[in-house]
Amino acid sequence: MSVTAQTQPSRQVAGALRSQLVAAIGESGVITDPGELRTYECDGLTGYRTIPAMVVLPRSTQEVAAAVKLCAQHGVPFVARGAGTGLSGGALPVSDGIVIGLSRMREVIGIDPDNARMTVQPGVTNAGISVLASPYGLYFAPDPSSQIVCTVGGNVAENSGGAHCLKYGFTSNHVLGVTFVTPDGSIVHLGGDNADSIGPDLLGVIVGSEGTMGIVTEVTVRLLQRPESVRTLVADFASVEQAGHAVGDLVAAGVIPAAVEMLDNLAIQACEEATGAGFSRDAAAALVVELDGFDTECETDFDTARRVCESNGTTHIRVPESADERALIWKGRKAAFAAMGRISPDYFVQDGVIPRSKLGPVLTQIAEMADEAGLRVANVFHAGDGNLHPLVLYDARHEGEADEAEHLATAIVELCVRTGGSISGEHGIGADKACSMMKMFTPDDLAVMKRVRQAFDPDGICNPGKIFPTPRLCGELPGPYRPHPLEAAGVIGRG
Known part of the structure; x- marks a missing residue:
């Protein structure tokens, strides 16, 4: 709606x-x-x-x-x-x-290549950090698909990941410290120049808090050395189930790829219309598998990846012959969300997480839910860590279709929870999934989270109305506050 x-x-x-x-x-x-x-x-x-x-x-x-x-x-x-x-x-x-x-805050405060770190204002783009670090043989590992335009401040707020988070982790694994403005206007410094700081992990509280506890104004990030070797392949499959099984088998074989991305046929069609990256239009699903590291390690893991794909019935394996061809493959994958406009006037994109072992069954169930709703769902996502990004396609010009699409998108996220996963992997809760928080957390869980938030923002003026379900959004029953029995007995207090 x-x-x-x-x-x-x-x-x-x-x-x-x-x-x-x-x-x-x-x-x-x-x-x-x-x-x-x-x-x-x-x-x-x-x-x-x-x-x-x-x-x-x-x-x-x-x-x-x-x-x-x-x-x-x-x-x-x-x-x-x-x-x-x-x-x-x-x-x-x-x-x-x-x-x-924060778009005007684009200054680079300092680069320390000897200690592999950089301090920037929050308006510096994700990809811009790697460009600045490149002359030193370094780069910033988190790589959300919007990395050319998304900023590091937003990455910190949402704890963004990207295609390579399977091996290298999320933003939280690459932030050493921040300068932070609290909701009363105070300036504090959290973390430092090292990965581990003394005392409570307040930095860990801030990263991923979606801007609800204050504003990050400077970020010190950890940089990594460029890998010695990178190998990439694209494997086509006749079904999403086969592709899903291949992902699980690859990790079970002891290989931790830098990235494993999956595109279903709808996503492939859109990407090809937009970029001509060379994906097979007749494939039911495609896996983009990337391995990096030392030369010998890469070659061994690459051979294993090829065998795993073949044992799961791949119909074709494409190995890029140059850096430019590899870049084109990634251009196609990372253009997927924007490319949806080629096949649908409107769409909702969701973000949920499931166990890798359940990729095939869940994708099949999503297709059944889409058929029942009379809508199409394109899937393009980080398969290696089970982070789904279903895109529910609809036409807002048709009365009621937007509501149907939103209901289907919500149902898919809640399916992820029932399957043993989460309602968000990297896009955050925001205003979109606040009502689904009750599907994943108990009232006591939510109460504890709210008390942490209130400790930072007692007046509730910092990004209000986000993350937590409210009566206006979720149809909760309004009414007077009812104290917990322990509160009535004087054992606990109200935050």
């Missing part, structure tokens, strides 16, 4: 607060024009839109802190925003609040 909100800037933010923000950030860094505000009404989840009352564009940690402090003083909610490529509504504005856009 499309959610749209449009309000005029409230009196609360239209007067004194605007003047104070202009004084702190400058006239060019404060946006109130209704037309310009529409640029910030949604992120990559375009079905949810809210026009904010104001947008501010700081350039430094001090300017972010000044803006947050003014919001806290006036009791005005704020939402941090990077490049707006998020897919869960995590950067959806609040209609009477402020968007703090």
Whole structure:
């Protein structure tokens, strides 16, 4: 269901607060024009839109802190925003609040190649870090498909992964420290120059918190050495079940590929229309398998990968003959989401996780659910760690079809939970999957999470309305607060 909100800037933010923000950030860094505000009404989840009352564009940690402090003083909610490529509504504005856009914060604060680390502002792009590190033979391992445009601040907020997270892990495995503005405008430093810091792991709390506990304004990332050798193959299969079995068998054989990506036929068709990357249009599914490491290790694992694919009935194996051909294969895979416009006017993209051993049965069930709903679902995803990205295709011009597509997308995510998985692997919960949190967590689980959030943001002004189910979104029964029996007995307190 499309959610749209449009309000005029409230009196609360239209007067004194605007003047104070202009004084702190400058006239060019404060946006109130209704037309310009529409640029910030949604992120990559375009079905949810809210026009904010104001947008501010700081350039430094001090300017972010000044803006947050003014919001806290006036009791005005704020939402941090990077490049707006998020897919869960995590950067959806609040209609009477402020968007703090970090797109102007693109400075590289320092590169330390000897210790393989770099410190940047949050507006530096994911791919940009690797470009800057390349002269030193280093790179940044997390590689979400939107890496050319998505920013490291957003990667930290969502704990993004990408195709190579199977071997190298998520953003949380590559962030050493952050500078962080708390919801009262204080500036703190979490983590440091080393992988392990003394004391509570507050950095671990912040990474993946979806901007609900404050705003990251500087990030120190860990860099890796470029591997000595890289080998890639594309294996076609006559069914998604065979491809799924191949993934499980590959890992069971003791091979940990850098990446294993799967595309079903709908995804292949879209990618080929957009990029001409050379995927076989008649394949029911294709696996992109990439191995890296030392030369001898790569060759051994590559031979194993080929044998595993053959034993699972591959119909064709393509091995790129040059770096350019390998890059084209990855261009096709990473263009998949954008390419869906070639085969459908609209789509919902979801993000759930299942055990690798259940890839085949779950993909079959998704196809059955799509047939029952009268819709198509394209699948392109990180098969190696079971992180599904089903794309539910629909046409918003047909009455009711958008609602049907959203219901199917939600049902697929909740199927992942029933199968022993999770409602999100890397896209986050945001506004999109808040209602599904109750399918995965108990009321006690959610209460503990809320208390952690309240410890950082007691006034609830930092990216409100995200992650946790609310009566407005999820149809919970409203009513007066009912204390827990332990609270009534004086054993515990209310956060």
